[in-house]
Amino acid sequence: VSDRPILAVTAGDPAGVGPEIAVRALAQPDVRRALRALVIGDGAVLEAAVAGCGLPLRLHPSRGPGDLDDDPSALDVLDVGALRAPPRHGVVDAASGRAAMAAIERAVELAREGTVDALVTGPINKEAIRAAGSPHPGHTEMLAALFGVDPRRVVTMFTVGRLRIFFLTRHHPLVEAIAMLTAELVQAGIVRAHELLRELGMERPRLAVAAVNPHAGEHGLIGTEDDEIVAPAVERARAEGVEVRGPVPADSAFWQCRTGAHDAVLALYHDQGHIAAKTVDFFGTVSCTLGLPVVRTAAEHGTAFDIAGRWIANPAGQVNALLAAAELAALRSARLAASGPGRSGS
């Protein structure tokens, strides 16, 4: 019996690089030593990717997480067989979108049954899933709907090495994102990040909030938001028992987290956290979705239609997504084991 976590790995859009990076990453011995993986997708597409990349893997058709070969030379595949014909690489196609969705739906079923510890999703194409009839713009919304979770409770966290980043705001113009900030919003963001880190198994997470302005406003000399919005929010969160520091000048906060002074940083705007993570390691940045019944991770890149089927995709992002999912799942199951009755099926 292995205690390595079992990950459901969806292959993503079959016309993109998803199947390729899934099999390339799972051909790496260090990845296999850290986790057990069940790849969910179209069997023929995954077979073609293994052959195209010349990987020393044989497919093992699996009936589910209870039926894993798990030998490093085997690729456990749950064939959702949704494709009638091989995909045309790099082409938006409703059939590919349907296949990508079928894999995600199957993965969520397994997670709901409690037979997998985390999800790692391959890249999907928004147009393809729209053509296939999905009302959702992306994974996050689709997963929230499938799990029956309020999408507002679902939160993205980036990880790259020891650096963990939460985002208070996402896809807003920079000036509007700053205008949206209120002490209530910042406080709520701090408290939610704290809750989610505790759900991940951290007893007493140490948070930092990055500042809005250079030098955290230098006592009001360089802008007022840090003194008037961020500092009061930090105070109130501390009064609620959250261990949080800030506003920390943004050019220190992320470095300090990388070097162990914080467990995570709350970024106040999209690029603040994106620049920090991706400048450190663009391909090593993993997007984690928290607030679902299981952790979901994904590489921070898309379907790369321009290079799909050329078997030259870089699996570094997928490798990091797999390792991050395994690490977070292990943290969480240690907490669950400590706190009460075990998960069913584990």
Added chain:
Amino acid sequence: VSDRPILAVTAGDPAGVGPEIAVRALAQPDVRRALRALVIGDGAVLEAAVAGCGLPLRLHPSRGPGDLDDDPSALDVLDVGALRAPPRHGVVDAASGRAAMAAIERAVELAREGTVDALVTGPINKEAIRAAGSPHPGHTEMLAALFGVDPRRVVTMFTVGRLRIFFLTRHHPLVEAIAMLTAELVQAGIVRAHELLRELGMERPRLAVAAVNPHAGEHGLIGTEDDEIVAPAVERARAEGVEVRGPVPADSAFWQCRTGAHDAVLALYHDQGHIAAKTVDFFGTVSCTLGLPVVRTAAEHGTAFDIAGRWIANPAGQVNALLAAAELAALRSARLAASGPGRSGS
């Protein structure tokens, strides 16, 4: 005859960590192999720092850049002897401010004579130099005045590894910095960065301009500044013959520069560039001052009065400042040698 560049290294405020990091960095063989250094400061203070740190260095009192011992066991010191009594570590003192200024003035004289290739400055204390009668808030303004250069022509560039960053705006509240942007300002910033990289010896520098908004505004869906201000500025600069790309999403631009796709990135606001550089390597980030007759570099930290005299300062920033100065000076002298009559004194 050595062709390693000669650097004038000012010791900074004698009550801070400047003398300590100067001598610690110059005790490192890899640093000595890359450059020749003349430390300018108070001889007794430097002697105390060598002793305090227990470094295997003997002071060589030097009369100037033409009189260097340059043996790795020797520390060439130009004693400006401005202190009557040993400094009190960690205390703001006009006498320390005067000593720091005397070293900078002497270094500028040597640069004006053409006998040193670059300046590396130790950290100074703003209050101490003000108490000593300086009208300047910091090094940049002081150096501009001493060299007789319009301070508006003096530009800061950060370096950390292959990543080079120029800043269009600096110490402004974030929202105001964005409000200040115009196509003319961005265009001027691009052209000036291009000129300065050419002065450094790059034949055809490849610039990128970081975008204001997430995903560079996604064609106007996430803010208008990138389409309405940055893109036209880039077009106009290209029409002037500058090789420049942008607006590049900020979470890609700096990573691309680190990995060789650009020679430098123009950051549009303080934290955009500061987060990129300092999250990669806080202590490895070097501040370079361009637009002066010689390059000046400095570690991106202050006098650290809290640990001065305890001989525990980390010289990593100073080491990087020395190596960056040597590299930039070598680039520049290669260009000067190629383009016409040699510098006097070299």
